[in-house]
Amino acid sequence: MAHVRNMLNFQRIVQIRKELPMRKFLGNYCWRVCPHILYAVMLILPFSHHNAWGQIHPMMRCMPWYAGPGTITSITPSIWPAGQTIQVTVAGDFPYGDQPGCELNEGDGVWNAPPNAGGDPDSLVKITTDKDGFPKGTFSPTQSTLTVKVAAKHPSANVYLVLDCDGCEVATVGGPVQITAPGPTITSISPSAWFAGRSYDISITGTNFLTTSDPGGPTELKITGPGGNVRISNLVVVSATQITAAVEPAKDLYAGMAVVKATNPATGANPGSGEASEPILPKPIIYDQDGNQLSGDNATTQLVVVGLPINLNTNVMGPPPAGIAITQNTWRVGGTHIGGYDVSPDQSSATVTKTDTTQASLLTHWVYGESGVKIKYHYCVGVSDLTDPCSQDAEVTFDISGPSDGQPTTFDSGLFSINNLIVNPCGPGDLQSFMEYGNYTGYVSDSCPNMGGSVGASGISFTAPTTSSDGTYSFVQIVNHDTESFTESGGVLTCTTASGLDGIYPYPSTSGTTSDSPNVPLDPFMKKVRRNFAATMYLMWTSNQTNSIPVPIGYQKWQLQETSSNPGAPTGQNWTDPISTLHGPNGQFVPVDPSQKHYGYPTWSLKATFSCPTTAQMMTELESEDEQ
Amino acid sequence: MKRLAKGLVFGLLAISVTVIGLKAQEATPPRLTLTLKVPKSEIKLGENIDITIKLTNTSQEPITLLFGNHGNVASFYQYDVRNENGDSVAEVGPRFQQLPNGQMLQLPTRLPGSFTQGAIDPGKSVTSNSTVSDLYRFDHPGKYTIRVSRYASDTAGETKKVYSNALEITVIPAENANKQQ
Known part of the structure; x- marks a missing residue:
């Protein structure tokens, strides 16, 4: 040695x-x-x-x-x-x-x-x-x-x-x-994200993979998903830098990262293992606002009523897996639905908003009763190497119910009268004449408010259905047009009321009944008065369930045209009995229909506002009177 | 002296009864509240003066009342309008419009209207708009105070009233408004 x-x-x-x-x-x-x-x-x-x-x-x-x-x-x-x-x-x-x-x-x-x-x-x-x-x-x-x-x-x-x-x-x-010697490494995986429940042919790029001909080869592959496994088939180690395989992430994997692990045996070349993370995109799930899962294999049909807020969430509302951006949320809502029915605090306007179907959560209200209505949801991600970057649909089925009997009763009194009512200062002789649709006597209620008001019969009345339960009815009236003409010795004064909400909303009612009795105050200087009025009375129903919005059941158009003359003008009053050429319901009660504008909802942008004409408008009226 | 003592006792008794009566009245919480608002507190002379009247049921039960309007004035409310001196403002009298041909037309003494009866549920409100300048003469620049009231119910003989807050508005000269614009 x-x-x-x-x-x-x-x-x-x-x-x-x-x-x-x-x-x-x-x-x-x-x-x-x-x-x-x-x-x-x-x-x-x-x-x-x-x-x-x-x-x-x-x-x-x-x-x-x-x-x-x-x-x-x-x-x-x-x-x-x-x-x-x-x-x-x-x-x-x-x-x-x-x-x-x-x-x-x-x-x-x-x-x-x-x-x-x-x-x-x-x-x-x-x-x-x-x-x-x-x-x-x-x-x-x-x-x-x-x-x-x-x-x-x-x-x-x-x-x-x-x-x-x-x-x-x-x-x-x-x-x-x-x-x-270095073990295998994984540098990239294509596609770079997988939807749970789908199959993919994948390609893994890395180093030191062992083929079958390498000592100890081939490299083994194992994938562990968040909440479950990923099935691997057709595994082929193509070269030291590429592995191909078919993978199928379990359908119940949740959002997170799968661990992809390539392993070379300890006895061969380049022993060891290399790992990489692969984002898992979960199958979408729809939940109610209490966190109960509504979609999926065990889903059951949900029972709801019209007007009830439908609040739905999804399992992709939280942060997506690292590096993944959700580019699109899409809800598809069956039936006729709206996002909301918004009445301004002073009730001077009402609008219908559309359902926003582009968020990860959904708020909608159904307007009409229907069975088997579906809500579907899917999302898409910004992953360029995914052939289909959108998830499959999550789906929930609803049966929507409404009031069983949605038709009101309309009563046209057919009464037209000239009445003297007591006004301020409310003595027996403090009388004001009115041309009325209806027949009232007594005090003018707003003029003598604590004298018991006027009593008598209304011109027209609407009574809500009495058979429905689990909700309340209300009325809202929209004035379509209203014109009053006063013929005097000097000409004709025409006043109009712009279309809009009549009075207040909701139209207050007693015992499910509301009424209207348009009148025209009369003065001695008037030779003739005429009123031409048309309105639409909507019947609304609101479920007793919390936060429900009123939904329209239907509407009844009605109208009034009446005239009276005063031969005693300009100093006396001797009004003739009113003559009405049109009065009462205009057609039948119309149940709301999906084809109607605003889904049958009464909407308005202002209250019905009374106004008398400008001088130029009065001239036009005079000229047209002369022509006639 | 005895008479004086008797009178004093009687007087004290009367005061006590009155106080008890007042306390009993005070113990009854108001069932309705009235709140006035105005979109803008400074108004050009000649412009419409619109106010918003909010009637709220503060009781635990529905309250049925009458609602309506004559022209653009909310009915069933009493209006108290005063100028900067505290004097009541005169109501608008007969109104005329002159046509280009020189003839005069008189507007109706009372504007057409309608009314209805309805219930306000507990905690709910009903809001009415009212153009008070159709009723009262805001005929010169200055500060005006508006207060609205209505009877607590529409039944005959009702004496209790509910009053709104006092709303102060300023009517400015039309030329000032032009300058400001």
């Missing part, structure tokens, strides 16, 4: 001389080496001999001024991953300090086996050196540091640190050090 060591040292010196330019050899190396050689040759050679291999006799090693090889007690770290540059600390006994000996030297290296075991320098592990070929690092009698760079393609193996010992024919050997 000692012969081998001697030969090794000698061979290395010769080898170094061949490798280094002469100037460098003389300048940087020979000053160290040559004196020893010469000294050995002069003093020791006579006592030594060469064998057939030209080896130096063991006697020449470690003369008194040369210690034997140093010792390496530890190398830290003891595991060198392939592909990395590592700071290595070597501890041991380096007896010569900065004298020639087992210090870091230009002959230092990493070998695949101890030199005396027939090893060779490992060309895939380099010790970082300076421009002269000496290891960069620090040195002390007990500890040295150096830097090694392990090639990425280095297989797993044990290697040895061999420190060249100047002046000594044997090397100092430390080790073994374990070089670990």
Whole structure:
């Protein structure tokens, strides 16, 4: 064994001389080496001999001024991953300090086996050196540091640190050090997100995958999804950088990241495993506002009533998986529905808003009763390599019920009268004449408010259905047009009321009945009065369930045209009995229909406002009167 | 002296009864409240003065009342309009319009209207709009105060009334308004 060591040292010196330019050899190396050689040759050679291999006799090693090889007690770290540059600390006994000996030297290296075991320098592990070929690092009698760079393609193996010992024919050997070859890595997966419950042909890109022909191959693949597994089939390791497979994430996976793990067996090349995360896009689920799941395999038909707020949420309302943006929420709502029916606080306007079907949650109200109405929801994501970036539908079925009997009773009194009612200051003789649709006597209620008002019969009355339950009826009347004409000696004054809400909303009623009795106050200076009035009375129903909105049941148009003359004008009153050419309901009660504008809802932008004409308008009226 | 003592006792008794009576009255919470609002508190001379009357049922039971209007004036409310001196503002009298041919037309003394009866549910309100300038003469610039009341019920002989807040408006000269514009 000692012969081998001697030969090794000698061979290395010769080898170094061949490798280094002469100037460098003389300048940087020979000053160290040559004196020893010469000294050995002069003093020791006579006592030594060469064998057939030209080896130096063991006697020449470690003369008194040369210690034997140093010792390496530890190398830290003891595991060198392939592909990395590592700071290595070597501890041991380096007896010569900065004298020639087992210090870091230009002959230092990493070998695949101890030199005396027939090893060779490992060309895939380099010790970082300076421009002269000496290891960069620090040195002390007990500890040295150096830097090694392990090639990425280095297989797993044990290697040895061999420190060249100047002046000594044997090397100092430390080790073994374990070089670990890199395991597989995953750099990308295509497509880059998967919907739960769908199948995908995927391609995984990475490094160090083992094919079937590689030792220990092929690379194994396992995928664990959030809340369940992902089935893998047709797995093929195409190359060291590509794996293809078919995957099927379980349909009940929730939003999150699946862990994709590629594993090479410990006994083969590039042992270990690499992981990557894959966003899982969940199958959409619809919940009610209390968190009860409504869609899915065990879904049942939901029973609701018209006007009830339908508040639905989804399982994708929270943050999507990292890197995923939900680009579109889509609800499809069956039946006739609205987002809301908004009456202004002062009741001067009412509007119908559309259902917003683009949010992750939904608020809608159904207007009409219907069975088997479906609400569906899906979402889409901004993942460019997904062929279909939209989820499948989640679906809920509803049976919508409304009041069973939605028709009011309309009563037209057919009464037209000229009546004298008592007005402020409310004495028996404080009379004001009226032309009325209906027949009232007594006090004008607003003029003499605490005198008991007027009593009599209304012109027209509407009574809500009495058979319905679980809700309340109300009325709201919209004036379509209203014109009053007053013929005086000087001409005709025409006043109009703009279309809009008549009075207040909801139209207050007693015992489910509301009535109207349009009248015209009469004055002695009037020769003739005429009123032309038309309105639409809507019947609304509001469920007793919380936060329900009123829904229209239907409407009844009605009208009034009446005229009376006063031969006693301009100073007296002797009004003729009113003549009515039109009065009462105009057609039948019309149940609301989906085809109607605003889904049958009464809407208005202002209250019906009375106004008398401008002078120019009055002229027009006069001219038309003259023409007639 | 005895007479004086008797009188004093009687007086004290009377005061006590009165106080008890007042306390009994105070103990009855109002069933209705009236609130006035105006879209803008500064109004150009000659412009319509519109107010909003909000009637709220503060009781625990529905209250049935009459509602209506004559022209653009809400019925069943009494209006108290005063000028900056605290004097009542005169009501608008007969109104005329002159045609281009010189003839005069008189508007009806009372404008046409209608009324209905209905219930206000507990906690609910009914809001009416009223153009008070159709009733009263806001004929010069200055500050005016409007207050509205109505009887607590529409039954005959009702004496209790509910009063609104006092609403102050300022009528500014038309030329000032033009300058401001």
